[in-house]
Amino acid sequence: MLIGVSVLVFFMVRLIPGDPAQILLGQTASQERVQELRAQMGLDRPLPVQYLLFVRGAVTGDLGDSIVTGRPVTEELLARFPATLELTLAAMLLAVAVGIPVGVIAAVRQYSVLDKVTSVLALTGISMPIFWLAMILIVIFTVQLQLLPFPGRTSVPISSITGLALVDSLLTLNFEGFRSALLHLIMPAVALGTIPMAIITRMTRSSMLEVMNEDYIRTAHAKGLMPRRVIFKHALRNAMLPTVTVIGLQFGLLMGGAVITETIFAWSGIGQIAYESINRRDYAMIQAVVLYGATFFVLINLLVDVLYAILDPRVRY
Amino acid sequence: MTEQAQAGAQTDVVGGRVESRGRWRDFRRVFFGNRLALTGTAVMALFIFCALFAPIIAPYDPYEQDLTAKFAPPTSQHWLGQDELGRDILSRLIYGARVSLTAGLAAVAFATVVGTVIGVTAGYVGRWVDSVLMRLMDVILAFPTILLAIVIVTILGPSLTNAMLAVGIVNVPQLARVVRSAVITVRERDYVEAERALGAGNLQIVRTAILPNSLAPLIVQATLTLATAILDIAALSFLGLGARPPTPEWGAMLTDAFRSGFGVFVTGQHAIIFPGVAIALSVLSVNFIGDGLRDALDPRQRR
Numbered sequence: 001m002l003i004g005v006s007v008l009v010f011f012m013v014r015l016i017p018g019d020p021a022q023i024l025l026g027q028t029a030s031q032e033r034v035q036e037l038r039a040q041m042g043l044d045r046p047l048p049v050q051y052l053l054f055v056r057g058a059v060t061g062d063l064g065d066s067i068v069t070g071r072p073v074t075e076e077l078l079a080r081f082p083a084t085l086e087l088t089l090a091a092m093l094l095a096v097a098v099g100i101p102v103g104v105i106a107a108v109r110q111y112s113v114l115d116k117v118t119s120v121l122a123l124t125g126i127s128m129p130i131f132w133l134a135m136i137l138i139v140i141f142t143v144q145l146q147l148l149p150f151p152g153r154t155s156v157p158i159s160s161i162t163g164l165a166l167v168d169s170l171l172t173l174n175f176e177g178f179r180s181a182l183l184h185l186i187m188p189a190v191a192l193g194t195i196p197m198a199i200i201t202r203m204t205r206s207s208m209l210e211v212m213n214e215d216y217i218r219t220a221h222a223k224g225l226m227p228r229r230v231i232f233k234h235a236l237r238n239a240m241l242p243t244v245t246v247i248g249l250q251f252g253l254l255m256g257g258a259v260i261t262e263t264i265f266a267w268s269g270i271g272q273i274a275y276e277s278i279n280r281r282d283y284a285m286i287q288a289v290v291l292y293g294a295t296f297f298v299l300i301n302l303l304v305d306v307l308y309a310i311l312d313p314r315v316r317y
Numbered sequence: 318m319t320e321q322a323q324a325g326a327q328t329d330v331v332g333g334r335v336e337s338r339g340r341w342r343d344f345r346r347v348f349f350g351n352r353l354a355l356t357g358t359a360v361m362a363l364f365i366f367c368a369l370f371a372p373i374i375a376p377y378d379p380y381e382q383d384l385t386a387k388f389a390p391p392t393s394q395h396w397l398g399q400d401e402l403g404r405d406i407l408s409r410l411i412y413g414a415r416v417s418l419t420a421g422l423a424a425v426a427f428a429t430v431v432g433t434v435i436g437v438t439a440g441y442v443g444r445w446v447d448s449v450l451m452r453l454m455d456v457i458l459a460f461p462t463i464l465l466a467i468v469i470v471t472i473l474g475p476s477l478t479n480a481m482l483a484v485g486i487v488n489v490p491q492l493a494r495v496v497r498s499a500v501i502t503v504r505e506r507d508y509v510e511a512e513r514a515l516g517a518g519n520l521q522i523v524r525t526a527i528l529p530n531s532l533a534p535l536i537v538q539a540t541l542t543l544a545t546a547i548l549d550i551a552a553l554s555f556l557g558l559g560a561r562p563p564t565p566e567w568g569a570m571l572t573d574a575f576r577s578g579f580g581v582f583v584t585g586q587h588a589i590i591f592p593g594v595a596i597a598l599s600v601l602s603v604n605f606i607g608d609g610l611r612d613a614l615d616p617r618q619r620r
Contacts, residue, residue, distance in 0.1 A: 004456035012468050120353075123608070127600035129548055131555045132571055132593030135582070139589060143582050256463025260552060264575070278467060279557060290468050294460045 005298065009291045010054050058291055064284040066277070073288040077270055082163025083153060084269035087261065088254045090185055091193035096247065099197045103204025103243075108231060110209060118201060125198030130257050134191035134264045141187060149184050151266035156180040188265045192257045196250040203246040207239040214238075241312055248304035252297050347613040354609020357602035364599050368414040377405035379412040379565045388585035398587040400570070401577035402563075406588060409565040410595050416566040418599065420481045420559075421547035427485030428492050428546075429539045435489065436496025437523055437531075441504060451497070454490035462487045466549060470558040477550075477566065480559035484549045488542050495538045499531035506530075533614040540607035544600045551596055567592045 045053075057063050061074040069076065106115040141148040149155055158169045158177040166185070169177035211217065212235055220230045255271075262271035270289060277285035348354055367374060377395075383403030391398040397406040439450040457465065469483035503509065509526045517525070551568025553559040555575075560566035562573050570592040574581045581588060 004452065005459050008456055008460075009468075012472060123604050124597070124601055127544065127548075127604055128597045129551050129555075129568065129571070129593060131552065131575070132589070132596065135571070135575060135589045136593065138582050139586050143586075252461035253463075255461040256552070259463065259467075260555060263556075274467075275556060278471060281471075283471075286468065286471060290460070290464050293464050297461055298459050 005294045006055055006058060006291065007051070009287060009294065010051050012290075063288040063291070066282055066285050073285050076273065076285070077288060077292065079163075080268060080270045080273055083165075083267060084258055084262070084271060086164045086166065086185070087188055087192060087267060087269060088251070088258060090189035091254060091257075092196065092247075092250070094189055094193040095196035095200055095250065099200030100204050100243065103201040104208055104231065104236060104239075106201070107205045107208030107212065107239075115205075119205075122198040122201045125194050126202075128194065130191055130195065131260045131264055133194060134187070134261060137187045137191055138264075148187050149180070150187065151264075153184050153267060154180045155184070184265075188261050188267055191264075192254060192261045195253060195257065196247075199246060199250060199253075200243060204239065204243050207242040208235060211235045211239045237311065241308065244304055244307055244311065248301045251300045255293050255297065344613045348609050351609040351612060353605040354613075357605030357609065360598060360602040361606065364414050364418060364602075367411045368418055371412045371415055375405075375408040375411040377408040379404065379409045380563055381405070388581070388588060391587055397591045400588045401574055401581065401585060404563075406570075406591055409570060410567070410591060413565040413567045413570060413592070413595065414599075416477070416560060416564060417547060417551070417568070417596070420477060420550045420566070421543055424481045424484040424488070424546040424550065425539055425543045427482065428488035428542060429535070431485070432489045432492025433496050433528075433535065436493040437500055437527065439493065440497040440500030441519070441523060441527060447497075450493070454493050457487065458490045460487075463549065463552060466553060467556065467558065470553060475558045475561075477554075477560040477564065480550050480553040483553070484546050487549075488546065491542065492535070492538055495534050496531055499534050500527055503527055503530045537607060537611045537614060540603060540610055544603040544607065547596065547600050547603070567596045571596075 063073050065071060066073050066076055102118055106118045109115050137148075138150050142150040153165050154169075154177060156174070156177040158165050158174055158181065159172055161168045161171055165181035166178060169175070169181055217230060217235055220234045221227070225234075258269065258271035259274050260271070261267065262269045263275045266272070273285065274289045276282070277289070381404060383399065386395075386399045386403040387401060389395065389399040389403065395405050395407065397410065400406055400409065435450055435454070439447040465487050466480070466483040469486055470479050473479040473482065504527065506526075509522060512522050512526050550559055551566075551571075554566055554568035555572045557572070560569040562569060571589065574585055574588040574592075577585070
């Protein structure tokens with residue numbers, strides 16, 4: 001799978017119009033100079049060789065320099081990674097912490113008013129453009145209510161250790177910084193987490209409904225077990241399987257969403273740099289973001305398969 | 318098998334019509350009995366009406382600027398107010414229905430046609446063709462869709478057409494998978510065998526027996542894809558990879574308002590709210606229709 005992904009990224013980047021050497025040197029550069037740089041970049045070698053060099057670069061973390069900043073792209077991405085990690089984890093935590101309980105309650109009380117309201121709300125959540133939700137949040141919470149700060153990650157300086165603002169501020173006992181970082185995190189996390197939350201709610205509800213119709217649930221009820229115990233121990237555990245798969249798939253959405261969310265909230269993560277490199281046609285950077293993004297996504301889904309085996313003892317690898 | 322069931326299977330062979338008439342009545346009963354699906358259809362009809370008759374309905378020229386009325390709030394003349402260049406937001410939304418809905422439909426049409434061809438080929442031919450095509454689809458699915466769409470538009474150059482194409486391409490695998498699994502279940506049915514026995518060629522079998530009977534899941538998936546396609550095209554526009562200013566596309570309208578500076582959050586709130594409502598309403602109604610279609614076309618999901 002990763003081989004397929006790397007081949008596709010490699011060829012797609014080669015398809016981007018324009019000779020990278022020419023772009024680097026500008027239109028006025030002499031033909032010899034361009035040829036020289038092409039040789040230096042390995043662009044004159046046969047495609048299979050170029051591909052192998054590219055894979056070696058990807059594995060060793062050497063994917064070239066950013067055309068804009070001149071720094072190695074992997075270095076730049078690593079520096080930005082903690083901000084994105086913090087944002088996506090917060091969004092995912094929110095989505096799971098709200099989505100699963102609400103989905104369970106909706107399923108247990110099927111056809112109740114609560115069930116209908118959550119169904120419509122969840123569908124609305126899926127139907128909103130993420131950048132619109134983000135802007136509406138800013139209008140309500142920053143401009144109207146003046147409760148939440150915008151933009152950026154913090155308004156109090158926090159010394160960087162791990163790059164995760166919340167962790168760093170706690171480690172340095174900087175409680176003012178912690179509070180600021182937390183308040184700054186709320187709106188982006190809600191904006192980014194709403195769609196996964198809605199999807200997880202829907203998935204949990206429908207797989208719970210399916211499981212609740214199974215014979216073993218009726219048996220458990222017939223044995224005289226407490227309904228609560230039946231729901232949580234017997235039903236939820238089995239209903240979690242499809243939900244876990246869906247959670248894994250949400251990371252793909254989160255990566256796309258992060259580009260938009262980070263742009264709006266001036267959140268200095270990978271999403272923001274992706275947006276900037278698109279606008280500046282910084283191909284080395286785009287290539288690295290997409291390649292590592294896809295790799296990360298494949299690995300997450302691999303992790304989901306492993307989780308599957310833990311949740312469902314019938315699955316063994 | 319009882320006599321009746323056999324007779325039922327035979328109507329399949331003789332002609333889809335006998336069976337499909339009953340199915341159509343059944344479909345209408347369930348679909349139009351679903352209040353949400355009905356609402357979705359009504360809202361969508363309204364949007365389509367706006368798109369078709371935009372020049373007649375729109376009170377103003379969507380491109381006409383009035384820099385003295387920057388972010389002017391809603392009034393009796395300008396119902397939804399004016400945007401960062403003093404253009405009438407209602408008129409832009411009405412014209413925007415043309416751009417945004419057409420773009421979404423075009424992307425889905427592309428994905429549906431290509432996905433169907435790939436799905437039918439993989440499912441009907443089977444063997445190594447199936448493996449190769451499906452592995453290719455898996456690779457595409459391995460990418461987060463927006464990221465892949467971003468790369469495709471970067472390759473092709475930013476424009477609304479290329480954004481449509483990119484969103485179309487990233488949605489091909491989903492549709493191909495749905496079609497393939499439908500084809501595989503249909504392939505071994507008796508009526509396909511009967512067609513073959515009657516001397517029908519592969520193409521004819523696909524056309525008369527396989528495709529019509531795989532249609533239901535395809536329609537449902539295509540409708541739900543339309544919802545995400547509208548959102549994705551708006552997102553690409555937001556990233557500067559789709560519709561360019563001054564095109565009155567809903568996503569681009571939000572982008573232009575956002576890029577005009579922080580002031581929009583204070584004085585131009587209406588310029589943010591209404592285009593988003595238009596996007597959310599259209600996507601929501603498509604989702605309602607999709608859910609309704611699924612309940613009506615897929616008896617197994619019916620409750």
